[in-house]
Amino acid sequence: MTYSLVVRDDDGTFGVITASKSLAVGxxxxxxxxxxxxxxxxxxxxxxxxxxxxxHLRAGHSAAETVERLISSDPGRSLRQLAVLDxxxxxxxWTGPDCTETAGHLLGTGYAAAGNCLDGTHVLTALRDTFLASAGTLPQRLIAALADGEKAGGDHRGRQSAALRIAGPADNGTLHNASRIDLRVDDHDDPVGELRRLLALHDALTATPTPAPPHHSG
Structure with missing residues (x-):
């Protein structure tokens, strides 16, 4: 009972943002x-x-092949929803025919929006259109998209949790890294707002320090 946006940026960074009226969607x-x-x-x-x-993706299978391999082997596929970017x-x-209405997905080059138990398919349109039109960093654009998806109705049962995942090729393995983000709001009255607050903390933590000016004596 969730709505999500999966994207690939021009530099090869992948991002996922999701929200739900369920505990710990992330x-x-x-x-x-x-x-x-x-x-x-x-x-x-x-x-x-x-x-x-x-x-499957790491082995070189396309997004379509990955969906087919996963769904075809799952006896519960009529209840599943899966969106993949390679x-x-x-x-x-894949949106199974028995997913809770309203359910569906929107696909394009570099993005996939999917949701179920939605207030309407306009929620997915809001996710996509806001992301494509927005400026800023990839995480900021994803949160802006999620916020507009919520404004469009989101999960018609309400709101509880949200999550942001970023995986970029510039990840150098350090603990605090702008190219690797895994932020989760498990249970909150305003999960999207709380996710935005956590991203601001992460950005401050990973910001490149400004070099101190040279010290001149005398």
Whole structure:
């Protein structure tokens, strides 16, 4: 019971943002790897799709092939929703016929929006259009998109959790890294607002320090 946006930036960075009227959406829905791609597994979530999907992408399978491999082997596929971006930014998705209405997905080069239990398909349009029209860093654009998805109605049951995942090729393995973000709001009255606050803290933590001016004596 979730709505999400999966994107690939021009520099090869993948981003996923998601929100739900369910506890801890970030623990099970998003997955991303800079060397492979990104995805969301939602509705009646099959948690095995996260690791399995990244493994298929890493092995060189396209987004469409990855969706087909995961869905075809799942007896519960009619209840699943899956959206995948591969390393080239090609998108593919599955929305099972038994997903809670309103459910659907929107696909384009470099993005996939998917949701179920929505106030309407206009929620997905708001996600996509805001992201494509917005300026700023990739995480900022994703949060702006999520905020407008919520304004458009979001999950019609209400709001509870949200999450942001970024995986970029510039990740150098350090603990505090702007190219690797995994922020989760598990239970909050305003999860999108809280996610924005956490991103501001992360940005401050990972900002490049301004060099001190040279000291002159005498």
């Amino acid at each position: 623990a099970s829905v998003p997955a991303a790897a800079a060397d492979a791609g990104a995805l969301v597994t939602q509705a009646h979530t099959n948690t095995a799709f996260a690791d399995g999907g990244i493994a 390393g080239k930014g090609d998108a593919a998705a």
